[in-house]
Amino acid sequence: MKKVIGIMCAVLLLAVGLTGCGQSDAQKLYVYNWGTYIDNTVLADFEKENNCKVVYENYASNEEMYYKLKSGNANYDVVFPSDYMIEKMIKENMLLPLDKQNIPNLKNIDPKLLNIPFDPGNQYSVPYFWGTLGILYNTEKVTETVDSWSILWNEAYAKKILMYDSQRDSIGIALALLGYSINSTNTDELNKAYELLVQQKPLVLAYVNDQVIDMMIGNEADLAVVYSGDAVYCMSENDKLAYAVPKEGSNQWFDNVAIPFTSKNKELAEKFIDFMCRDDISLKNTMEVGYTSANQNALKEASKEPAYDNIAYNPTDDILARCTAYQDIGQFIASYADIWTKVKAAQ
Amino acid sequence: MKKALRNVYLYIMLLFLYAPILVLMVYSFNASKSRGQWGGFTLEWYRRLFMDSNIQSALYYTVLVAILATIISTIVGTISSIGIFLYGNRVQKLMLNVNYIPVINPDIVTGVSMMILFAFMSMRQGFATMLIAHITFCIPYVILSVLPKLRQMDVNLIEAAMDLGARPMQIITKVVLAEIKPGIVTGLLFAFTLSIDDFVISFFTTGSGVSNLSIYVYSMAKRGISPEINALSTLMILTVTLLLFVINKRNNKKTKITGERI
Numbered sequence: 339m340k341k342v343i344g345i346m347c348a349v350l351l352l353a354v355g356l357t358g359c360g361q362s363d364a365q366k367l368y369v370y371n372w373g374t375y376i377d378n379t380v381l382a383d384f385e386k387e388n389n390c391k392v393v394y395e396n397y398a399s400n401e402e403m404y405y406k407l408k409s410g411n412a413n414y415d416v417v418f419p420s421d422y423m424i425e426k427m428i429k430e431n432m433l434l435p436l437d438k439q440n441i442p443n444l445k446n447i448d449p450k451l452l453n454i455p456f457d458p459g460n461q462y463s464v465p466y467f468w469g470t471l472g473i474l475y476n477t478e479k480v481t482e483t484v485d486s487w488s489i490l491w492n493e494a495y496a497k498k499i500l501m502y503d504s505q506r507d508s509i510g511i512a513l514a515l516l517g518y519s520i521n522s523t524n525t526d527e528l529n530k531a532y533e534l535l536v537q538q539k540p541l542v543l544a545y546v547n548d549q550v551i552d553m554m555i556g557n558e559a560d561l562a563v564v565y566s567g568d569a570v571y572c573m574s575e576n577d578k579l580a581y582a583v584p585k586e587g588s589n590q591w592f593d594n595v596a597i598p599f600t601s602k603n604k605e606l607a608e609k610f611i612d613f614m615c616r617d618d619i620s621l622k623n624t625m626e627v628g629y630t631s632a633n634q635n636a637l638k639e640a641s642k643e644p645a646y647d648n649i650a651y652n653p654t655d656d657i658l659a660r661c662t663a664y665q666d667i668g669q670f671i672a673s674y675a676d677i678w679t680k681v682k683a684a685q
Numbered sequence: 686m687k688k689a690l691r692n693v694y695l696y697i698m699l700l701f702l703y704a705p706i707l708v709l710m711v712y713s714f715n716a717s718k719s720r721g722q723w724g725g726f727t728l729e730w731y732r733r734l735f736m737d738s739n740i741q742s743a744l745y746y747t748v749l750v751a752i753l754a755t756i757i758s759t760i761v762g763t764i765s766s767i768g769i770f771l772y773g774n775r776v777q778k779l780m781l782n783v784n785y786i787p788v789i790n791p792d793i794v795t796g797v798s799m800m801i802l803f804a805f806m807s808m809r810q811g812f813a814t815m816l817i818a819h820i821t822f823c824i825p826y827v828i829l830s831v832l833p834k835l836r837q838m839d840v841n842l843i844e845a846a847m848d849l850g851a852r853p854m855q856i857i858t859k860v861v862l863a864e865i866k867p868g869i870v871t872g873l874l875f876a877f878t879l880s881i882d883d884f885v886i887s888f889f890t891t892g893s894g895v896s897n898l899s900i901y902v903y904s905m906a907k908r909g910i911s912p913e914i915n916a917l918s919t920l921m922i923l924t925v926t927l928l929l930f931v932i933n934k935r936n937n938k939k940t941k942i943t944g945e946r947i
Binding site for chain 2: 368372373374375378382393394395396397398399406409410411412413547548551552555556567568571575576627
């Protein structure tokens with residue numbers, strides 16, 4: 339018995355000792371990013387260049403990050419919110435304005451990605467990755483041209499269609515097909531979108547999240563709604579797949595770097611943002627992640643790769659002209675959530 | 686015929702239990718990142734696993750929190766059980782009911798309330814808060830597995846020990862703890878598995894770059910889970926299997942020597 343207690347004490351001491359050390363005087367930068375959304379080696383580069391320690395943590399959704407910040411006892415210096423979340427966080431004073439003089443590499447960012455309505459003048463955020471929402475389809479099974487969302491309502495593909503389990507994206511598609519804005523806050527329009535989605539439900543194989551990637555590569559479905567970045571990866575794994583952005587218009591999304599109000603080291607955080615905008619670092623990140631870089635030089639360089647030389651990775655201006663960003667719709671999001679729950683519960 | 690049926694049933698059951706694990710292990714050697722297709726054999730994911738500092742730090746925190754939470758909650762839980770046991774019937778019942786509430790409470794309620802408590806106390810979320818949370822939800826299980834053993838113990842043993850001149854400390858270590866040892870071990874194992882498995886409570890109580898494996902895997906949900914996780918799971922399963930094997934072997938040896946089960 340004494341032996342057991344002895345061993346317990348030893349382990350306890352050892353463990354406490356281990357957590358105790360490793361704390362150096364170097365500055366710490368707390369980075370909170372999406373899971374697998376960076377080339378991990380660039381963090382080590384930043385640590386070396388700035389003699390600091392990057393404490394890196396991941397999240398799976400904007401909302402998760404938002405609530406962690408809201409809870410009040412987090413201390414992140416850099417976060418990566420999407421477009422509508424940036425808008426919401428600006429409204430709620432959760433972001434610190436950027437001092438652009440400290441971010442000279444902002445010049446590398448494609449001007450067409452700057453000054454978007456969710457953050458006019460990019461006072462609070464710098465785009466990191468961006469892309470579109472579109473249809474990924476199997477060219478062996480789908481021989482007609484894919485240029486409209488209406489193909490997702492085509493009975494010829496019954497039980498071969500995958501939709502995103504995401505309220506904004508799925509309702510947005512129905513709204514776009516009806517000719518309404520994807521940021522609609524009109525109850526009538528939403529109700530029509532709801533009816534359309536219920537009508538589509540018997541044709542849908544499943545409402546999925548990241549499973550869509552494996553299912554499309556494995557030829558389990560013919561048509562799927564995907565983000566362009568995932569389409570790039572799917573097409574590189576399965577050459578029968580192709581990507582299209584429907585003519586009715588779609589969503590252009592932006593994941594951005596920003597400094598939340600919890601930051602205690604804004605100077606280092608700005609250095610980090612500047613570092614992320616550097617050409618070589620942007621290129622490393624986009625090659626690792628496969629999403630479209632906001633850095634125009636990195637995008638040009640990456641597009642030389644065969645896997646990245648397509649409209650999913652590098653959409654034409656034509657496509658972008660018919661895409662809009664999501665806006666924060668405030669309290670109205672509850673109606674979206676309500677509709678989406680009803681669609682999923684419908685028989 | 687009857688025997689054959691019984692065997693078939695058994696094998697089907699085992700298949701259901703182990704098929705997912707086998708598939709996971711096989712796919713840790715898949716050259717393609719996708720689970721939709723087999724791209725040939727590779728050890729790339731294992732190489733990447735050993736280079737990936739994020740996964741390593743997640744594994745480190747998972748194991749560290751599990752070990753610390755297990756040890757502390759076992760000690761605290763055992764002492765509490767002895768205390769509860771020595772109370773009168775009514776207080777004992779009350780204490781037991783109080784102990785049941787955290788067990789029945791859904792994890793998410795425990796997690797959120799802990800988060801609010803830490804915010805209220807303006808404790809910065811991180812390693813300490815996660816550890817405290819783990820210790821908290823492990824203690825009731827330790828009490829639940831130790832208390833029945835105390836009840837089974839013959840109380841006269843304590844008096845007998847006193848009669849024979851044992852000092853109070855000796856009574857505790859040589860009599861009481863020796864009698865309830867199986868309960869303590871059960872509680873210890875319970876606490877360890879609960880802690881290493883936990884996602885919900887950890888999710889709400891951690892921060893400052895500290896995340897355990899389950900949180901790390903969950904954060905990959907947006908872009909698909911990397912096969913590195915398959916590789917890591919394979920290694921963990923092999924470790925546990927090896928441990929079980931060694932323990933069983935040792936037990937068998939002991940049984941042979943002493944001629945009885947332990």
